[in-house]
Amino acid sequence: MKYKIAVIKGDGIGPEIVDEAIKVLKKMGEKYNHNFEFTEVLAGGIAIDKTGKNLPEETLQVCKESDAVILGAVGGPKWDSLPGNERPEKALLALRKELNLYSNIRPAVMFDILKDTCPLKPEIVEGGMDIVIVRELTGGIYFGKKFTEGNYACDCMEYSKYEIERIAHQAFKIAQSRNKHVTSVDKANVLETSRLWRKTVEEVAKDYPDVKLNHLYVDNAAMQLVVNPKQFDVIVTENMFGDILSDEASMITGSIGLLPSASLGDNNFGMYEPIHGSAPDIAGQGKANPIATILSISMMLKYTFGLQSESDCIENAVKKTLSDGHRTADIARKGEKIITTVEMGNIIVESI
């Protein structure tokens, strides 16, 4: 079988980390006899520089004709003064919308070897932290009507029931394969969209009697993540709340440099990218950690291609590499030997 993958390296450290991820995937192809076919396309700042557009038509076309997309990161100070629609981030939003990637899955896991970098006290995260945040990604205030008129501006948070249903199903299904607990986060004491959200999630919950459901207001969720993150299994929430809470959660793990993400549409189509950004300050220096991107590849094998043991194989290779003590600069403690992006990639490839 042939797997068609669109590759968007993007800006900053994007190219370096994606190169390592592709090396890993090629190795997987050899080992398991899969045919991964890569097509590189442009998006973000580099696309602006080379074509004048943050998301060239060809990029969208190639992504649509692929089975999955790998994305490094987009954006950087160079393009920060451009107007809203022309910025690199806009390409990311357009990709999500055009590819109908409505379901963003962000594991917030504390890696044991990074326990020390967790900002919370040890007693709070004792025994580890393992949350999956399921964020609605193509609705809400990101894509609702918006305009500025003189001294007035407006952004509409809009939701239709079917948008809430499909993301809720996703969350409950994921919970079924885990600890069977979904926490739905909204602001139902203030927002109409949240009241529709809560009602719809409760309806969907009836299809999953084995999964426990509770609701939290978003302000309370932001607090609970700090004082008692272990209460969570799967968190499902709308686009902007998901943006805020998933970043807070990933930071709380202390492992943000290692965290992957998947953005899924229908029929298992998906875009895979690290949680961290383009880190322009260290771009091109071989300092970036490719692990979050490599683990994104592992998510791709599982979610889009259904290759569970291949996915596990990458995860195990990463775990082994880490427990053997190999460290890029971001995760090294004082005195530990630091290796480069490429060296990290090579070592992971070797342990596959």
Added chain:
Amino acid sequence: MKYKIAVIKGDGIGPEIVDEAIKVLKKMGEKYNHNFEFTEVLAGGIAIDKTGKNLPEETLQVCKESDAVILGAVGGPKWDSLPGNERPEKALLALRKELNLYSNIRPAVMFDILKDTCPLKPEIVEGGMDIVIVRELTGGIYFGKKFTEGNYACDCMEYSKYEIERIAHQAFKIAQSRNKHVTSVDKANVLETSRLWRKTVEEVAKDYPDVKLNHLYVDNAAMQLVVNPKQFDVIVTENMFGDILSDEASMITGSIGLLPSASLGDNNFGMYEPIHGSAPDIAGQGKANPIATILSISMMLKYTFGLQSESDCIENAVKKTLSDGHRTADIARKGEKIITTVEMGNIIVESI
């Protein structure tokens, strides 16, 4: 001079904690020869039970004719199934809007005696944490157009320039009396309202050349509060971001039971309330900590009445009481003697 104060005890622990705050205020009146006049009015769940309305017309009238309002807390499970407009929280929102309380000031301070309850590692909060969050309180998605139509719902985040200007001025003025640093939080890479916000804050900043200004996206701010809260002095942000970030920040201090807040309008009019909620689970048991409400009184003396030394006097009495080791249940460590709400009030009154 006579100071007219409307008193809304509200629900849950509201009545108990407000009673102690009033005791403190009466003592202040005696000591400094001020005439504080109190008028008790209903709002929230208790108002629903007694009058059928969460915010009776009389309450609004009395508040408007007063110089300041003291509020305990509103809400509880008893009224949670009521429709949006009839809920206790709606009374709070209506009070904010009707009294034009556009500027919500929430100190997030780590109390030295509560250092141990801070969820962050000691090295992150070493030397203390002292942030003021200035939240816009009468605009944005809380009060924009909203509706549900069948399977579709919509909430509009709306801002006009003058709304941003007045809250920005407030933030810069507060920063001038502190460490001269304002962090403005928005989501300007996605929202039109945020772009208007950022532009306006930058314009207002020109009037305060002695204050440093920086901008953060809300998702990044949620992360920075966890990993490096000491970078902040004054944070200014729109209504919903302020809701989320101020709760996160207050939880991070570990001192949420002690934190007061002020909601200010024009001409120093203000409503004062503790950050914590109505805590229905411990209501009527004498377990509640009145300190956050008593410190809210201290904010009232400062912000509305301009009585700086009276305000300091309350703050010092609270500090002395705490350093003498008096503890309500919420702040007691294992083995420490626990006193009641009323006892805590009495001790603070005595040390005034």
